[in-house]
Amino acid sequence: MKKIKLTVNKKEYMLEIKEDTRLIDLLRDVLGFTGVKEGCGEGECGACTVIMDGDIVNSCLVLAFQADGKEIITIEGVESEEEIHPIQQAFLDVGAVQCGFCTPGMILSAKALLDKNPSPTREEIRAAISGNLCRCTGYNKIVDAIERAALYLKRGK
């Protein structure tokens, strides 16, 4: 067993983990953040995307011990107590969610983009979500939603 300390959604955890535990398994099975989805388990689909120290990563490809000392944000960590995040609101308003399996990863990829680039072009949005597969929407609605989210975020400021 290995002792690690990490912050998930602004809360600090001291944990003892098995050496071969992946970050996704730690987040889902130990900490209960089931908004992190496992699709392919090989880094192809992006359903397991989380934000680690400000950058998106596939949590199925990170071993939990590597995340020692890191700050992680999952979909559960983007909303405040009172309301959902403007990106989530934009996804709802535009109708960018169908089955919903890719949505947590999509929203986190969108958040990592908008945190660094508040006014992205459609091309930049497409590039930013190129590691997230969606088999329902055809992506257009998702790109629309992220464009609208950029507006919501600007208005909110």
Next chain:
Amino acid sequence: MGIREVYKGRNIDEVLELLDKYRNDCRIIAGGTDLVVHLRHKRLNPKVLVDISDIEELHGIKKEGEFIEIKGATTFTEIVKSNLVNKQLIGLKEAAKSVGSPQIRNRGTIGGNICNGSPAADIVPPLLALDSTVLLKSKNKEREISLEELFLDKGKVNLKENELLYSVKFKKINKNQVLSFSKLGLRKALAISRLCISVFLELDKSKECKRVKIADGALGKHGVRERKVEEFLLGKRLNEETIEEGAIILQEEISHRLQGRLSLPFKKEAVKGVFKSAISKALENLH
């Protein structure tokens, strides 16, 4: 997975000490984008893992006299963002940008891409075309060899059991030189190279090839320099005719190398287009 010990490396000395102690029982993990998949499928069964992804000394790109040095655990995202990877080095930037997805590029490293020895490693052809060397460190020793010498076979590199790829070095590129890259994948993102080509080019005043180096990926057991094509183009002007002839020589080389492979008819045809695209990208960026 039968992993018994994991270490989060804090500095190089500690990592080299662990490598020396555990030798073949030990694997280095950086981004994990390939390794974790192999571990899950039990294709690799190390007893010990040493993580180098957070060692500061192993990150970054810097000028060292007349060389540029890229440290082993530098991620593709870091390469894409680096100011040192400028317009002349567009091929290196494009190769790094073409790897996987944003998530993969945030974690995957230049050292991992090289040491996996994958025939389709995207970062390898540009580095071969730059005549790169690699600095390998072990507990009491270090050695520098050419990147080309590092590749032994498919998935096999000339790295001793206690060695770590510390950095990759190549000569700074002049204003009259350029490095280009062209890749054929099956889709825009997350595409593993079907084939890719990188071209280093310098023209003299009369527009003849003064220096030309060509390397490709996914057209052999590992990234390969195409010396016959280089020899042919050297001292010639690049026009439709000479480029076409160069492409034909490349096709012959590949037919010989990939003999008996089912993918040969496809690759033999496709390589022409990718070669021409890499040459024209080089010419476009040369002024």
